Amino acid sequence: MYEKFFGFTEKPFQLVPNPNFLYLSTKHQNALTYLEYGLSEGSGFILLTGDIGAGKTTLVRYLLNKVEKDIEVGVLFNTNVDSDELLALVMQEFGLTSSLASKSAYLDIIFHHLIERYAHGKRVLLIIDEAQSLSVSALEEVRMLSNLQTDDQLLLQVMLVGQPELKRKLNAKGLTQLSQRIGVHYHLGTLSHEETREYIAFRLQKVGDALDIFDEGAMDLVFQASQGIPRVVNLLCDTALVYAYGESASRIGADVVSQVIRDKEGFGLIQQGQVDEPAVPTEAIDLSGVAFVDQDPRIAALEAKVNWLQVQIESQLTQANERGVQSTERLIAELSGLVTKEREKSEKLLLERGKLLATIDEHQRRARSESPYEISLVAEESAQKSVPERSAEQESPAEPKEKKWYQRIAGSIK
Template identity: 35%
Template sequence: MYKDFFGLGEKPFSLTPDTQFFVNKQSHRDALNTMLISLKHCEGFIKVVGEVGTGKTLLCRKLLSSLDKRFITSYIPNPYLTPDELKAFVAHEIRAEYTESMPAHQLMVSIYRRLLQLARHGRQVVLVIDEAQAMPRETIEALRLLTNLETEKRKLLQIVLLGQPELDTLLSRSDLRQLKQRIVFSEYLQPFTAKGVAHYIRHRLQAAEGNPETFSPLAMWMIAKASRGIPRLINVMSHKALLVAYGRGEKTVSTFHAAKAIADTEESSRLGKLLALRWHLMWPAVGGLSAMLMIALPHWWGGIV
């Protein structure tokens, strides 16, 4: 579509969680560092919470790609499993002896023996669960029992839970307090600030072999306000803005293109839609004003959040 027009090697704002586009800034950096340090020190449970679209799955993929060969990792993208399905999944992933007819207690013994064997060879098993807020209560309890498998020195199985804020609500239940007490580290993914959004857009353009200055500063500010700093919405709006610019044969994404993209995005904030509407109506008369803002913007950019 617009890749050749903008000199891009690939689409910079795809919704696919590609680690090439991971932005190691702000709370995403803190969450990644916390997980890496915790796992290397065998700290048990780790929890990362973030609103829809804040990049939890991409963070999860980045974590998995950052761990060295000492770790045996297993990723569960959809945790809506029964307790038996969870234990069978873990047994399969670590290559423990398992048959469908195996009694539950025997399966636990098999998993424990395999974990001990791996530990003796210096291997550490990490189970990463995405969308953990969807996990049934009984399955969470089975997960807690799995983490009881340990030696005198270390945990044999470490768990990373990533989920929406509903995960905190779930773990606040009195019957799950034992698991909640085992969570050693927690992180909360925050939306990007306006500066963070500008860095995010430039980074993704550069990672896609494009010009990081393709978007004007004011266009990025508008997208920041309309997206509320949520990465998924930034991607959607930026992609649409590039399409609008491409359709008009213009190499720079301006406020006009951003306004069109924002107006076309249902999840835009009220402020974003208001900005888009006003900018669209004012467009024929804003040429001079836009130029003045472009000159003034660097001086007050730091004050925008």
């Protein structure tokens, strides 16, 4: 829109990371040196941190333009994924496919791809941008990938790029093994006052000859509002050019920048920068003497296969532990069900026992309430049934049967 008015070949302050517009401040040059060192020395993990908008992604893209041809590079930008999705993204980035959507299948295919690259003297680099968004499980999966190696050669190098919270996350207890494998770390700080002025001039020079569009007061305000964060500098300068173009002004003074700052603050687009952290690299991994093709490929393949089996065993153990937890939960549920059934059975038996005892008590109560006459009569009748009847010759003819019955009754009453 304003390019023709100011004589620009293109917009000088675009927000899209463009390695052609990378201004190599002292901090950016140091960061680039550390990253190149980590790559050349074969460090398993390389860590680059910096505040939002500090220029991390632009620096990485600049580095990729300088990477040797023997390095195959994959870059992941979508990091809000779980461990399985991360492996799928790695597969996609390296152009790999699988008919099975499982972690073990993904690992197997990635492993064979790394072996194939190694056999041809190639190195493989995986760059994960915005790595602070990775879950702990996804970061642990990245560590598992780094286990793929021969005795003296890593099959995969990983570069983690993210905001300062990435370093704090890596210091968590569960990621100790990963953090210990970081060979190189650099924190990219913000621009100084003088570097901010040079940054603005550098960008203007890339698109034309009008280096004095921003006066001294305007650049001072840009630094104060941006705190030296390149992305915020781009935002303020680009908007200032739009405002100046709208007013047909060929120069931008402090008044224009002040208006831009007021407008952007209203939308919360300008934030205070953070204090720079010292750029102290961790001890680099000593891989001196590493050769890519000097070893017998067959031996290297066998060594890599052993490491791959170790990765598979660790993965299987993790899955077995998960299944063990689930089996234990099912066993507890089954035992709880059995206990409930036994309790119901016991309660039913107790109820039946109570009914039986009540019946026995009722019979005993009725037996106690019967009269002595009824008891004796019943006993006499029982005795008569047990004594055989006398024959007619034995009976006295003078005593009729009615009298004998009367006498029995009388005897019973006495």
